[in-house]
Amino acid sequence: MSVAAPLLFAFDNSYVRELEGLYEPWQATPAPAPRLLALNEELATELGVDADALRAPDGVAVLVGNTTPDGASPVAQAYAGHQFGGFVPRLGDGRALLLGEVFDVEGRRRDLHLKGSGRTPFARGGDGKAPVGPMLREYAIGEAMHALGIPTTRALAVVATGDHVARDTVLPGAVLTRVAASHVRVGTFQYAAVHNGPTLVRRLADYAIARHHPHAVEAENPYLAFFESVVDAQASLVAGWMLVGFIHGVMNTDNMTISGETIDYGPCAFMDAFDPATVFSSIDHGGRYAYGNQPRIAQRNLARLAETLLPLFHVEADTALAAATDVLQSFPDRYDEYWSRGMHAKLGVADAQRSDGALIDDLLALLHAQSVDFTSCFRSLSSALRGDAAPARLLFAEPSAFDAWADRWRAQLSSQASDPRAIAEAMDRVNPVYIPRNHQMEEALAAASAGDLGPFRRLLDVLSQPFDERPGLELYAAPAPPSFGAYRTFCGT
DSSP, rough: EEEOOOOOOBOOOOHHHHHSSSSHHEEEEEESSEEEEEEEEEHHHHHOHHHHHHSSSSHHHHHHTTTEEEEEOOOOOOEEEEEEEEEEEEESSSSSSEEEEEOOOOSOOOEEEEEEEEOTOOOSSSSOOOOOHHHHHHHHHHHHHHHHOOOOOOEEEEEEEEEEESSSEEEEEEEEEEESSOOBBBBHHHHHHHHHOHHHHHHHHHHHHHHHHHGGGGGHHHHHHHHHHHHHHHHHHHHHHHHHHHSOOOOOOOBSSSOOOOOSSSSSSESSBBOOOOOOTOTTTOOOOGGHHHHHHHHHHHHHHHHHHHHHHHHHHHHHHHHHHHHHHHHHHHHHHHHHHHHHHTTOGGGGGOSSSSSHHHHHHHHHTTTTTHHHHHHHHHHHHTTHHHHHHTTTTSSSHHHHHHHHHHHHHHHHSSOOOOHHHHTTTOOOOOOOHHHHHHHHHHHHTTOOOOHHOOOOHHHTEEEEEEEEGGGSSOOOOGOOOOOOOOOOO
16 A cells, blocks of 8 residues: 655546546555656656655655655556557556646646556556656657657656566666656547447547647537647657657557657657658558558548547537538648648748749658658758758758758749748757667667666756757767667657
8 A cells, every 4th residue: 555645746646536537546566775867857847746755765755756746646547549549448547547637837737657667457457567768668659758848748767666677678667757748648538438338438529628738619510620739739749750750660559649749658759860761669560651651641540530529519420420520531631731831841942932842742752762860961951052952952862952952942043032041040949960860769778778877867968958059969860870770669668
């Protein structure tokens, strides 16, 4: 039985109060020797929590699940999901607990969630634990995404448990404290629809509207407006991923949030050389969730959400289906608008002077044909605009093709009434120098798992300012060397 802890968080538990049937009360498995590995002081400040109190033994005990804070009501959440296209009616948090909700300093409701805290009723035969490496990886990539301006869940802390977990080898265990706008997923709606029907779906939709999309209440059809808002949020989110070369790796419906935040940094990675077919996940044998497939998969997942909401859209099935289809079919145009706006900003092209799309498509075709690093190329374009084309040209095995493209690009920019230096500065604010390079991430995690957190902390510092080029950090801006070989990621379970 967990012991009560001193007050660190002022908990509220709206999910538990309002959504009975979508969780099981549970407690974490005690950790024998908890030790704080990483604490997100910036996020602690956002939550209005004293970082020193979290570092203290009582604080660490809360972060690892050894004590239950006053006011918390820990539960394992229930959800279903389409996993690689096949429907699983009962998934749920097999190794995680929702401690409860807190209000941050801006009055926003945020979930506190422990990941890797042991078996739950949804564990499906797993031990419910997590290794140090994957938990630190989620911490780092979540912070990188946050710094890049992409909506994301974030880690408040990673605590080593003092025990070991058996995977391919025996690894040190850890618990991650995740902060999210909520953990309501498309899969949550699927679970409600399959197990409880329209009554619970309506309660869940009302909850999600109030928490994430309150403007929908004023609409003529609030549930359809809610669905449209989720569609738009996901179109924006996936475009954000694509603009920085991020590959989620496991876009199952249980990993798509209603809030529009990125969640579950399992087999994710960032692309080096541009290739729409890039896939890293060791279990994605057919490339279902490859970089170039992500918009299509997002729309497919949203179709699964629409299926659960049909009874709320209209009493007449045909009318409900037609309304849902209209909204769902708007996804490609919404996505294209977010993508196009972002790509034009990366190229320095003003909204009023947008190209016809060929400028973007032709550059991406060049990058693909010559296996050019996606991040490095876009960042180097501002140097070309300042008069030094060498950094960009040197990326291409056949630079004459780039030169011809660059002439067209400069001609496009010349039609804008803007100083080239100002355009270059604006481009540097959206084209990162530093992303979580796969080889550097693996080196940092290997060192951390062996007890040396220095490389991990240095990498975190670099990723916290992705757009600011800093002397001495050139290696962090470089893609993996050929000796790194083909990269494979794993779910971390």
